[in-house]
Amino acid sequence: MADPAPIISLRGVTKTYGEGPTAFQALKGVDLDIAGGDFVAVMGPSGSGKSTTMNILGCLDVPTDGTFLFRGHHVEALDRDQRALLRRRYLGFVFQGFNLLSRTSALENVELPLLYRGEDKKTRADMGMAALDKVGLAEWWDHTPAELSGGQQQRVAIARAIVTNPDVLLADEPTGNLDSERSVEIMELLTDLNRRSGITVLMVTHEPDMAAFARTVVHFKDGLVERIDARHRAGEAVA
């Protein structure tokens, strides 16, 4: 059922921070294929290179060595602005710390990526409201982050990430700041988006309960992929 050609493909990717004697190799040769439409959980001990990998996959950073194919195109050698345009066009981000603009309404936060795409006011408002509706916060559109709970803020952040209909949603510990009840809600939302909209979801998590929502689980250890568990989603049997 999965796309035969992977949407993301890493080969021999290394990442070294710093230079000389203080240099530290955070990734030591990662090979990883991610199929379009998959829901992937990335797990592993702290410091094993999960975030480093996510930053590279999210085109926020470049590998020191190795190749990174996105939809069959090499992106490891793209410059800053080209990567920015790639993020704008194909990627959505959700962060552990929500990272919403303060003193800015939920709708304006969600509209932000559309602004950079040059969409007009009406389109921005329509698409923004549609995205807020998908995360169940349409009624809260004019509230600022300070007026929203943590779970609501993360859902606004998800709305912002999906408002441009990206191919891939990258979430680095999206439930790290939430209690388990809110975490489950976020997971259900991500599952729903993955299934209904076909968005490829890449998520880093520490908690097996959260990883259980994913179809594929990638285990990292010491800067390498240790093991990949492919399985059916827990929710699929219920549905």
Added chain:
Amino acid sequence: MIIGTTFVLAIRSIRRHMLRSFLTTLGIIIGVAAVVTMVTLGNATTAAVQEQISALGTNVLQIRPGQGFGRGGGGPRPPEFDAQDIEALQRQVTGVRAVAPQAQASAIAIYDGANWTTTINGTTNAYFEVQPWQLTAGRTFSPEEEAAGKSVCIIGSTVQQNLFRGGNAVGERIRLGQISCDVIGTLATKGQAGFGGDQDDTVIMPIKTVQRRFTGSQDIRLILVGVDQAYDTQVVQESISDLLRDRRNIEPGEDDNFNIFDTRQISDTLTGTTNLLTSIVATVAGISLIVGGIGIMNIMLVSVTERTREIGIRLAIGAVAREVLLQFLVEAIVLSCLGGLIGLLVAQLAVAALVPVMDVKWIFVPEINVAAFAISAIIGVVFGYFPARRAAALNPIDALRHE
């Protein structure tokens, strides 16, 4: 990204941080307001000085006996001028348009129960050529009236106002001290004179009449010389000086015992002084404008640090460096232009408040308003650029991690 979007982002950001925005622009507001206020008031003062001087008559030389302001204390009283001096000046000096002698007295004017203390100026018809006077009614003196020293007069508008309540005066007879006198003309209002006198508070009579009936001597205390436009006042002044030295038997090397006062020269000197003062004050104000610009840079830099995470978010969701740069730049420019506009407004209010206190006329100077605003816009570009470049150069991962 289209420039309109950048504007939207910049305006939103300014609105969301009102206090910070206000503090950022405060320097510009004060700088622009100071420059515009100073230059406007300086101009108004210069204009007022020029107006007061020109009220004395342009290209007019005033000749008085004695050594002039603050000189020649003791010694014998220098001789007064007489009718022959007037003749000589008229005949022998080239470039002289008109020569008017003047003999002054003070008297109470009375008409139909109204009375008014005024200055009587004895002179000739040349007086009306030397100085820009207009008649509202009646005529000037006839040759017989001048020659015989007839009891006729031409009254200024202040006197007309006080004796006739502004109504017709020509053909009426008024009392002036001990004598009665026919009003043959009325003068148009000239307004405040230089140095505090009301020029319209005057009664003009033939000089013979004044000498005979009021001062009781042939002396002439003041000669007004109108200089022809085509001649250099300086040269005419020197010819007059030579002539008078000769007529008054002053040896070479001896000081003059008369003084010639050139209104134009005084005007130029005073105008030069007020202009100099204006530029000094404007320079100081201009420096404060630059300081205001540095204030903008300072607060924009702080704001880049403060907003590092925001910049990280923008970069992560796909803003390219140029767009972040543009946003910060536009923010700085909008802020400084806004500051400039508010500064202009404050300046107009300050000028409006100060003009009556300083007793000058408000002259709107478009150039300085435009220039001050342009400078504030340029300050926005220049001092906004460095913080903006710094913001755009941030690495998104580091920026996002920033607390």
